[in-house]
Amino acid sequence: MKQFAERMGTLGLIACGIILVVVLGALLAPIIAPYDPTIGSVTQRYQGMSAEHWFGTDQAGRDIFSRLVWGARSSLTGPLIVVVITAIFGTTIALTAVWFGGFVDSALSRVLDLLFAFPNLLLAMLAIAVFGPSLTTAALALAVAYIPYSARVVRSMAMRERNLPYIRSPELQGIPGAVITVRHLLPNVAPLIVTGATINFGFAMIELAALSFLGLGVQPPEADWGLMVSNGQQSLLNGYPAESVLAGLSIVITVAAVGYVGERLGGRAAAGRKA
């Protein structure tokens, strides 16, 4: 723990604290949020900050604090879906390509190149056009778009490891490739996968927020930070900035925290390898 704290540094620990608060907020939303995030009355719109409504109310009279707390759920769930799928498929593709090499490696690399050609958001929009707007559709489409990034990074690392004695030796002993890959290769590239996932988490959060902002992700009246930025933009111009600003800040702070932790983890992983 002490070693972790030293490697994270003060800012890293603050970032971890922020992530912890956001995750706890998302998990405990039903307990923490004082109001239903989807219910409000226009007669209560644009209430200022008060003991009753800590961050005021939005244009539909909904409690902004409750929407922020509940919004953390979809805002974290979406990127989580993206990084989990990305990590699983990206790693599998990368390790398969590295292990077999030759034609398999070339074929998989070309497929990844093809996926690279599509901008992430465009791919997500295409999927949404076909399957309809929802968080799940947006997250799955983004996951597909992120797989090449993850696969390439893992492949380059695994390629180096592939020819090292701890991999070659069991291979010469006739141990099946799948076993070597899972037991030996995967653990040695795992820190890189975790680092990549944390960095991707931040990117995915921003892009999913952008999709929700465009009305293609989480749908009203559900709470989501990107959606809140979108909903509040007119209120912002009309002198009621709370909804957009606070939701925007939540995205920025969370992404920065996750990114910083990811960066520190990356440094730690590199340090571990050197050791």
Add this chain to the structure above:
Amino acid sequence: MKKQAIAIGSILAIALTGCAAGTSSDTSSSIDTDDLLTTTPAATGELDLVTWNLPFGEPASIDPIKSFNYPENTVVANLCEGLMQLQPDFSIEPGLAEKVDTPDDLTYIYTIRQGVEFWDGAEMTADDVVFSLGRHADANEGSYWAGGLISNIASIEKTDDWEVTVTLTEPDATFNSYMVTPAGTIVQQAHREAAGDSYGNPTGQVMCTGPYSVGEWDQGQSISLIKNENYWNTAKQAKTTQVDINFIVDSASIATALDTGAIDGSYDVPLGALPTLENSEAGTLYLGNSLQLVAIIGTGNGAFADPAVRQALMMATDRDAIAATVFEGTATASRSLVPNNGWAYGDSEFTAGRDDLAETAIDIEGAKKVLESATVDITQPISIVYPSERTYYADIISEIANGAREIGLTVEPEGVPSAQFGAFFSDPAAREGHDAFVTYNYMDVPDPLSFLRAIVGSDGSQNYSEYSNPEIDSLLSEAAAATDESERALLVNQVQEAAMEDLPWIPIVDPAVRLFMADGVTGAPASFVYLYYPWAADLGASGE
């Protein structure tokens, strides 16, 4: 490290200070309909250029027979003219017809105005009139106005050099009023035939007689209207040489453009732009008499298919609050499916008929009682579809959901992209699986008979739930045949009363026309005539 902490602290402080600024609650109330305007102050001078905006976007076509919505009609109204013309006070005056005679309730004899020239200098003839009216019945032309009104036409004949006679199959007292719309708009036959498939688009354009012709049409950006120096109606000659109409749809951009003077004016100012424009020093926000209605349309599916559920929902919904807040006080709660003052005849009868209808005040206990007579499963959620880009609909549905919750119903908003939402009005398959959808509707002509007929008539063009009431159908036919306007108004009142019982649509609010014009520009009508009246011709200098 300290610098980083200070920076983060500063950002948070600025953000929270900004948030704290929004501390006022909305206390505005609905506008008094007596305060709504018909016109804005008349122009006292001429202008070289006025920049306008279409907040609903670019017209898909300027062919009159394909003009059936805000963008197209707002432009075409300045280019092409009808046999009759709607006036800002909702009266109907002769247009390209000098007069109309109705020897019986099936025959309309139009005396065509002589000396009217198209933009190319060719004189308009009775042949052009017969051709133009006949286009609606030609399946190859694809008129959006084909159907009810047009299918009731038995013949269109040139009965003299300057006379065209239209004979109907069944009496329809609203027929002549529709000659103010594209159903009665005249285009040049020769140009139409020469243009082929490009007719109405930026290449083929149109050839009409209006006070403006088409200048440059920069697709996706703007369309320019150029003053017709040879306009036949010298009393209504355009006061502005060129009107550039932009196609900005983003609410915030519109607010900024109007507030900074980048654009001189716009009808249908977005609701989100109102707080900015109400206090703008760049111009004035005018609220005008309207023929518009915001309503919830039933599809005939789910719990919403039960009239008792619809009636209870209407009673439980705080429509006054919606008018005061979502519409920033620029609307009034709807008392009827017919927008307030939406009539050009029978004022005393229609006013009395409206006064007899239930008040708009919220009535939870009454709604609960009505709901007891529902025969459907009221535990099933009611989905109301809206175009997700227009967030004010979500606020309206949210308020409906609040009332619904009070009486034990569940209402859920369902946002769909605008492109998909449009199909709800034209494709029954799109409505399947949905219980209701929102509409920002309007009366084509100031005649409650035509509007109610479209909504509650068995074969009405806006009857989306296959609603059928033989008593209403009979009253509609009787009213259409009534030549006495008072008698017709009384019959229409009976239709209105029955319609408000069954409520195939739930009326929510009657929005006022929202018109903004920059200082120095004036004259545009404030009432809801800009779809069928050459509003741009009235634009001019205010003399300030």
